[in-house]
Amino acid sequence: MSPTAVYLVTIFGLLIAVFTLSAGLIWYERRLLALFQDRYGPNRVGPFGLLQSVADIVKIFFKEDWVPPFADKPVFVIAPAVIIVATLMSFGVVAFAPGVMVSDLNVGLLFFLAMSSMGAYGVALAGWSSNNKYSLLGGLRAAAQVISYEVFMGLSLMGVVMMAGSFNLVRIVQAQERMWFFLPQLVGMAVFMVAGFAETFRIPFDLPEAENELVAGFHTEYSGMKFAFFFLGEYIGISLVSAMLVILFFGGWLGPVLPPLAWFFIKTFIFISFFILVRGSLPRPRFDQLMAYGWKVMLPLSLANLVVTAGILLWRRS
Amino acid sequence: METVFYISAAIAVLSTLMVVTRRNAVHALLYLIVSLLAVAVILFVLGGPMVAVLEVIVYAGAIMVLFVFVIIVLNIGHEAVRQERQWLRPGNWIGPALLTGVLAAELVYILAGRAAGVASGEQVSPAALGASLFGPYVLGVEMASLLLLAALVGAYHLGRRTTTRQEQGSDGIDKR
Amino acid sequence: MPLIATMPLWPLVAYFGVVVVMVAGILALSWVLGQRRRDRQTGQPYESGMVSTGSARGPLSAEFYLIAMFFVIFDLEAVFLFAYAIAYDRLGWAGYVEMLIFVGVLAAALGYLWKVGALDWGTSRYGKGRLPTSAAGGGDSTRGKS
Numbered sequence: 015m016s017p018t019a020v021y022l023v024t025i026f027g028l029l030i031a032v033f034t035l036s037a038g039l040i041w042y043e044r045r046l047l048a049l050f051q052d053r054y055g056p057n058r059v060g061p062f063g064l065l066q067s068v069a070d071i072v073k074i075f076f077k078e079d080w081v082p083p084f085a086d087k088p089v090f091v092i093a094p095a096v097i098i099v100a101t102l103m104s105f106g107v108v109a110f111a112p113g114v115m116v117s118d119l120n121v122g123l124l125f126f127l128a129m130s131s132m133g134a135y136g137v138a139l140a141g142w143s144s145n146n147k148y149s150l151l152g153g154l155r156a157a158a159q160v161i162s163y164e165v166f167m168g169l170s171l172m173g174v175v176m177m178a179g180s181f182n183l184v185r186i187v188q189a190q191e192r193m194w195f196f197l198p199q200l201v202g203m204a205v206f207m208v209a210g211f212a213e214t215f216r217i218p219f220d221l222p223e224a225e226n227e228l229v230a231g232f233h234t235e236y237s238g239m240k241f242a243f244f245f246l247g248e249y250i251g252i253s254l255v256s257a258m259l260v261i262l263f264f265g266g267w268l269g270p271v272l273p274p275l276a277w278f279f280i281k282t283f284i285f286i287s288f289f290i291l292v293r294g295s296l297p298r299p300r301f302d303q304l305m306a307y308g309w310k311v312m313l314p315l316s317l318a319n320l321v322v323t324a325g326i327l328l329w330r331r332s
Numbered sequence: 333m334e335t336v337f338y339i340s341a342a343i344a345v346l347s348t349l350m351v352v353t354r355r356n357a358v359h360a361l362l363y364l365i366v367s368l369l370a371v372a373v374i375l376f377v378l379g380g381p382m383v384a385v386l387e388v389i390v391y392a393g394a395i396m397v398l399f400v401f402v403i404i405v406l407n408i409g410h411e412a413v414r415q416e417r418q419w420l421r422p423g424n425w426i427g428p429a430l431l432t433g434v435l436a437a438e439l440v441y442i443l444a445g446r447a448a449g450v451a452s453g454e455q456v457s458p459a460a461l462g463a464s465l466f467g468p469y470v471l472g473v474e475m476a477s478l479l480l481l482a483a484l485v486g487a488y489h490l491g492r493r494t495t496t497r498q499e500q501g502s503d504g505i506d507k508r
Numbered sequence: 509m510p511l512i513a514t515m516p517l518w519p520l521v522a523y524f525g526v527v528v529v530m531v532a533g534i535l536a537l538s539w540v541l542g543q544r545r546r547d548r549q550t551g552q553p554y555e556s557g558m559v560s561t562g563s564a565r566g567p568l569s570a571e572f573y574l575i576a577m578f579f580v581i582f583d584l585e586a587v588f589l590f591a592y593a594i595a596y597d598r599l600g601w602a603g604y605v606e607m608l609i610f611v612g613v614l615a616a617a618l619g620y621l622w623k624v625g626a627l628d629w630g631t632s633r634y635g636k637g638r639l640p641t642s643a644a645g646g647g648d649s650t651r652g653k654s
Contacts, residue, residue: 021519025526079535079542083551089358095531102527106520117520121458124385124590131393135365135400142358142404145565146553154404154572161397161579168389168586172593181382181458181594229556239538243531302629305575309627313582313618317611320589324596328604331597336521376517386587394583401576407565462595465588466603473588474606477613480581484617487577488626491570 024116032105036249037067043249043290050294077238082144085235089143094236094243097136101250104129108257109183111267111274122183123175126258127168130213133251134160140244141232152231155301159212159219162308166316167209173202173323174262187266196263201319203263205312210255212308214248216289218296219304256285337377344370355416357403361396368392382458571629578621585614 041056041064048055056063081087107122109115119125134157141153175181177198178189189195196203212219228234233244260266260281267274269281299307347367354360368391376384419425465473553560592599592607599606621627 021522025519025523028523029526029530075538075541077538077542078545079539080550082553084553086356086358089362091535092362095535098531099524099527103524106523116523117517119381119520120455121381121385124382124389124458128385128388128393131389131397134393134397138397138400138404139358139362142400144553146555146560148555150404150568154401154568157397157401158572158575161394161583162575164393165579165582165586168583169589172589175590175593176596179459179594179597229554234554238542239535305629306627309578309618310622314615317615320593321608321611324593324604324607327596328601332601336517382591386590390584390587394580398573398576398580401572405568405570405572407568458591458594459598460595462591462593463598465591466595466599466606470606474609474613476588477585477610480585481613481617484578484581485620487581488574488621488624491574491577492626 020113021116024114028105028110028116029102032102032250032253033246035253036246037071039249039252039286040070040245041067042286043293046287046290047294050291071242074239074242079238079240082146082235084145086143086145089139090235091240093136093140093143094233094240094247096139097133097247098243098250100129100132100136101247101254104254105250105257107183108254109187109261109266110257110278112184114275115184118182118184121181123171123181123186123262127164127171130167131161131164133213134164136247137232140236144232144235146235148229149232149234152228152234155228156215156232159215159304159308162305163209163212163219163312166205166308166313167213169313169316169320170202170205170209171262172320173199176320176323176327183261183266187261187268190265190268194263194265194268199263199319199323201315202323203259205316205319206262207255207259208312210259211289211292212304214251214255216248216252217293218298220298252286252289253282256282256289259285337374340370340373340377343367344374353420355413355420357412357416358400361399361403364399365392365396368396379455381455382461383456574626578626581617582614585610 044066045055045057045063056066059065059069081090104126106116107119107125109118109122137160138153138157141149141151141156144150144153174186174195177195178186180186180189186195233241236244257278260278264281266281267278269277272280344367347363347370350363351360351367354363369388372384372387372392375387588610589607592603592610596603596607
């Protein structure tokens with residue numbers, strides 16, 4: 015195959031894989047949560063309820079595409095698209111296996127951070143454009159949470175960057191051939207994982223859509239496919255954060271016997287399951303606790319991690 | 333590469349024009365974000381991937397978020413639109429626009445006189461950028477940290493005053 | 509293991525194009541397929557069954573502005589640290605000390621903000637991040653400004 019064909023296959027294969035995986039995740043999460051809570055979960059549509067997501071998608075296509083007459087219409091339509099596009103763009107630099115990636119940017123890690131910082135617009139604008147009090151509060155809360163946790167999300171990864179000597183995700187994986195980075199960078203990994211939960215609005219950080227105080231937060235007025243975009247965006251975000259965790263701290267595609275791509279998906283799947291397990295076990299904090307936790311615990315921790323890592327690496331070199 | 337450059341340059345200019353002419357502040361901001369992203373693509377094509385991504389992180393991802401926050405929190409709705417409409421009358425903008433046109437003509441004249449030698453495509457590696465920031469330009473970096481310290485303290489005290497004056501609750505709605 | 513040669517940029521541009529077209533296509537398709545309804549309450553804001561009163565456009569807490577401001581400033585500082593992290597081995601111990609000074613100023617700012625309570629959300633109500641002590645839900649006596 016010519017290089018052009020390889021790239022085209024990668025691009026379309028990636029998009030199909032991401033969408034199938036995210037739709038499948040919705041079923042997987044419901045089944046797994048049901049297992050934790052000793053009930054059945056969706057088991058009617060197809061074998062083990064596997065086709066539940068397909069049925070949901072078909073249903074959503076035929077739902078009314080309602081734009082509120084009181085909303086700011088162009089912004090209302092753009093906001094969910096921003097979330098989906100920004101998350102999908104991050105997948106453009108994810109290194110699945112040697113040669114299996116859309117673009118091998120030498121600033122790949124920073125590209126991921128830049129795209130995740132675009133996520134704040136989606137929620138803030140969705141809340142503002144809906145012209146609904148709950149939406150506005152939910153959107154502002156969501157945006158405040160995203161930006162608070164974004165600061166140390168980047169900082170927590172700098173230990174990895176120093177150990178690998180590059181922002182390139184392929185180089186970062188290759189640098190882990192001797193030892194996966196989660197051992198020396200345990201603090202960095204923990205901080206990044208917490209930030210990942212917060213960026214994707216997963217329990218315990220799902221305050222923006224806390225249904226008992228804000229109806230449905232920033233997407234109260236959304237319905238049909240635009241609502242599905244927010245929903246799907248959350249699952250694509252989970253897959254993205256899990257994939258980044260694997261690449262940055264757990265050796266990416268590295269592993270014995272099995273082909274690289276299989277290792278990558280196995281590891282990513284473990285983290286996705288962990289995300290769901292956490293949802294099944296943790297309660298939700300208060301908003302002021304959430305903000306204080308970010309600024310007072312996580313930010314100093316990630317700064318300390320950076321300073322200590324740089325010191326140890328320099329000391330070992332000299 | 334050249335085509336990408338010209339397309340994103342055109343997007344940057346067009347969206348900046350839209351920023352100036354929009355009456356709704358949030359719409360104008362959205363165009364400004366598009367403009368900044370287009371400039372980031374230009375920087376990328378010109379061989380500064382690190383600078384391009386930092387432009388997205390700092391300008392499009394941080395400073396514009398602050399703008400959006402301020403506009404949402406202040407909620408300047410219909411009155412602002414009316415005010416903008418008044419400001420956009422030809423009598424108000426024709427003078428500055430003429431002067432800017434003269435400047436632009438000068439710029440084109442100077443650039444046209446030179447040999448075309450832009451877009452070398454030479455990449456500046458992120459490590460080189462970091463080394464020069466904390467090498468020869470370290471004084472600037474430390475000054476920046478002091479400036480940011482002052483900005484933090486200043487922002488807190490200015491923002492604090494409005495909070496106590498308005499007597500607001502933690503969930504963001506006026507309680508009294 | 510040989511390094512993979514740096515790939516060209518166009519796949520990323522093409523990928524962006526495909527993503528945008530796909531998202532727009534899905535939205536357009538659902539708009540075409542979706543049902544249309546015009547009922548008595550269709551055009552009302554949803555507030556859990558309450559009849560909506562007043563406008564959703566009113567002044568909000570300035571604390572959101574403070575958070576955004578802190579974010580911008582700390583994000584800028586983080587960007588400088590990104591530049592340090594990628595070049596730390598070239599800069600050696602001299603660079604380390606420079607970075608320590610930089611982080612020190614940053615930590616001083618953070619410490620000051622912590623001490624004056626700028627990082628506590630909504631302290632003007634409860635004081636130093638604690639819940640109101642009275643079970644009655646916080647009369648005016650517990651709402652003393654800090």
